[in-house]
Amino acid sequence: MKGLTAAMLLIGASALSACSSLGGEGYGISDYAAVNVHRVTVGNGNMSVVPPRPWNRHRAILFEDIPAVEDWTLNGELLDGITYITGLKSGHFMVRQRHSADQQVPKFRADMTPPEIAAMLESLYRVRGGAVDFHTLSIQPRPFLGANGFQFDYEHLDNDELWRKGRVVGAVIGDQLYLIMFDAARSHYYDAALPDFEAIVASARLRA
Amino acid sequence: MCARCLELTRRSLLVGGGVAAAALHTGIADARIRPQDMVPLVGPGFKPTDVDEQGLWHDMARVEEEIADSNLLIQDPKITSYLRDLIGTVGGPAAKDFRIYLMRIPDFNAVMFPTGFAVVFSGLLLRMRNEAQLAGVIAHESGHFLRRHEIRSWRDQRRKTDLFSIGAMLAGLGGAGAGVYLGDYVQLAQLGTILSLFKYSREMEAEADAMGVKLIAQAGYDPMEMSTVWQQLIGEEQASAVYRGKHRHHGSLFDTHPSDDARMADLKADALELKVPGKLYNDYRDRYLATIGPIRPMLLDDQVKLNDPGASEYLIETLAQDGWNGLLRFYEGEVWRLRNRLAFNDEARAAQSYAAAVVYPDAPADAWRWHGIFLLKQGRTAEAKAALSKYLTMKPDAPDAPWVRQTIG
Numbered sequence: 001m002k003g004l005t006a007a008m009l010l011i012g013a014s015a016l017s018a019c020s021s022l023g024g025e026g027y028g029i030s031d032y033a034a035v036n037v038h039r040v041t042v043g044n045g046n047m048s049v050v051p052p053r054p055w056n057r058h059r060a061i062l063f064e065d066i067p068a069v070e071d072w073t074l075n076g077e078l079l080d081g082i083t084y085i086t087g088l089k090s091g092h093f094m095v096r097q098r099h100s101a102d103q104q105v106p107k108f109r110a111d112m113t114p115p116e117i118a119a120m121l122e123s124l125y126r127v128r129g130g131a132v133d134f135h136t137l138s139i140q141p142r143p144f145l146g147a148n149g150f151q152f153d154y155e156h157l158d159n160d161e162l163w164r165k166g167r168v169v170g171a172v173i174g175d176q177l178y179l180i181m182f183d184a185a186r187s188h189y190y191d192a193a194l195p196d197f198e199a200i201v202a203s204a205r206l207r208a
Numbered sequence: 209m210c211a212r213c214l215e216l217t218r219r220s221l222l223v224g225g226g227v228a229a230a231a232l233h234t235g236i237a238d239a240r241i242r243p244q245d246m247v248p249l250v251g252p253g254f255k256p257t258d259v260d261e262q263g264l265w266h267d268m269a270r271v272e273e274e275i276a277d278s279n280l281l282i283q284d285p286k287i288t289s290y291l292r293d294l295i296g297t298v299g300g301p302a303a304k305d306f307r308i309y310l311m312r313i314p315d316f317n318a319v320m321f322p323t324g325f326a327v328v329f330s331g332l333l334l335r336m337r338n339e340a341q342l343a344g345v346i347a348h349e350s351g352h353f354l355r356r357h358e359i360r361s362w363r364d365q366r367r368k369t370d371l372f373s374i375g376a377m378l379a380g381l382g383g384a385g386a387g388v389y390l391g392d393y394v395q396l397a398q399l400g401t402i403l404s405l406f407k408y409s410r411e412m413e414a415e416a417d418a419m420g421v422k423l424i425a426q427a428g429y430d431p432m433e434m435s436t437v438w439q440q441l442i443g444e445e446q447a448s449a450v451y452r453g454k455h456r457h458h459g460s461l462f463d464t465h466p467s468d469d470a471r472m473a474d475l476k477a478d479a480l481e482l483k484v485p486g487k488l489y490n491d492y493r494d495r496y497l498a499t500i501g502p503i504r505p506m507l508l509d510d511q512v513k514l515n516d517p518g519a520s521e522y523l524i525e526t527l528a529q530d531g532w533n534g535l536l537r538f539y540e541g542e543v544w545r546l547r548n549r550l551a552f553n554d555e556a557r558a559a560q561s562y563a564a565a566v567v568y569p570d571a572p573a574d575a576w577r578w579h580g581i582f583l584l585k586q587g588r589t590a591e592a593k594a595a596l597s598k599y600l601t602m603k604p605d606a607p608d609a610p611w612v613r614q615t616i617g
Contacts, residue, residue, distance in 0.1 A: 100452045103514040106546050123515050132312045139608035161279040
């Protein structure tokens with residue numbers, strides 16, 4: 001989810017503290033850690049994947065991030081990113097948000113159908129990502145982690161005037177939400193990293 | 209919505225561009241500024257003669273160029289020529305000089321730039337019930353230009369800061385913020401910063417109100433519509449805040465803008481002065497709906513999916529004062545579905561709204577889709593299949609058709 005918020009905030013004048021306080025200016029501590037080509041657990045450890053080439057994992061920020069959510073990027077969050085949601089419980093939000101926020105990302109509920117999950121994700125992009133236009137390209141059945149899952153394809157125009165494109169593969173398993181989301185600039189970056197995403201989805205396994 | 213567009217929330221129109229500057233203006237009369245005293249300070253074909261204003265116009269020409277080329281621009285020729293005609297009607301002496309752009313931003317706002325081009329946010333079109341209301345907001349913005357508020361507030365800001373050009377300011381902002389200044393003036397973030405330079409004082413807002421009322425009255429609209437717009441705005445703000453358990457911002461001693469109540473009272477008094485007794489005013493609602501009707505579903509979608517239930521519900525009910533229809537009932541259901549509070553039984557409420565929506569002949573295909581999905585969740589499989597089949601008949605190339613077909617078997 002940091003991909004969204006970072007894309008939203010990076011250009012802004014304020015609210016940069018979340019990024020800059022952890023370094024990134026040559027002090028030796030980076031917001032990112034390398035992920036090499038072997039099986040790694042993601043999110044809260046319920047799921048593992050194998051990336052086909054090295055990616056970069058965003059370090060979790062305490063109190064800021066949901067444990068079941070993890071972000072990766074190849075070329076930086078403004079250009080591409082993969083987000084893992086590894087067992088989000090019913091009645092929980094995908095992102096931390098204040099009770100008093102005017103606009104809120106809806107809660108996940110275990111009885112949601114794929115169109116409802118897709119609509120929840122659309123609101124995520126609109127509320128937190130600053131998307132002003134959002135097109136659903138397809139919602140179709142697709143097996144995931146051995147369950148009856150779905151695939152959701154979409155594209156969105158964000159308020160930095162860039163079109164981005166995304167694909168989500170997910171399933172509700174044992175009343176918990178599992179998703180792998182890929183979102184990238186529509187020109188070049190989406191096509192460039194889509195094979196990585198597909199390999200990662202194919203490699204995904206639940207913790208035994 | 210985001211830190212980047214702090215100045216672009218609907219509050220910025222309501223309180224006139226942000227409340228950060230707590231400058232204690234002295235000598236501002238509390239007396240109402242009367243419409244008849246509002247004389248335009250610029251004539252047709254105005255061009256700046258002062259060097260600083262010429263510099264500002266130079267910068268603004270680039271801003272306008274980028275806005276005209278923005279991805280966020282709505283270019284529907286019917287709607288854009290309608291807006292051009294409207295500002296041509298209520299633009300006073302500068303009517304022929306104004307340019308007007310419509311941007312896809314789901315917020316209640318319209319902005320006049322110092323060189324005489326206006327940007328209308330799509331969220332404004334959603335909130336207007338008729339042409340007279342829209343004319344009122346556009347006339348208010350024209351009033352800022354005609355009274356030369358932009359250059360006055362720009363000079364005021366420059367006295368307080370050491371910024372000599374907008375370019376220099378943005379370079380500093382980009383340098384400190386993103387590390388690289390990309391040279392884009394009108395990415396929303398920078399647009400917000402630019403707008404913050406034109407914070408209007410309490411007096412200027414009152415002037416623009418009085419000038420605006422005068423302009424719409426001259427154009428033959430009911431001058432009372434201006435206060436109705438403000439009433440709707442305040443109501444929506446209140447509904448959103450109440451829903452989230454907050455207090456709406458109220459005008460205070462340090463607020464440079466008139467309190468909402470005072471402003472409403474002044475607008476009503478202005479209108480009473482200008483209203484022609486016995487005249488039957490046309491609000492041109494039909495013409496308004498015929499023009500924006502085709503994009504109304506998109507405007508509703510952009511608003512409702514922000515999941516701000518207090519504001520969205522208020523807005524839908526305001527529009528429904530002119531009559532419920534399938535579109536509004538459907539989006540009422542969307543508000544409850546996205547709110548999804550168990551304590552409020554939102555799922556059942558959404559299902560009811562969808563069921564009500566599909567009874568209307570204008571129900572959109574998506575009303576049948578969600579009606580079907582909610583019937584499915586209630587275990588009413590046969591009815592769900594019928595509704596979803598109807599959805600596919602109406603929208604054979606629906607993006608979720610593969611999922612729907614598998615689901616209804």
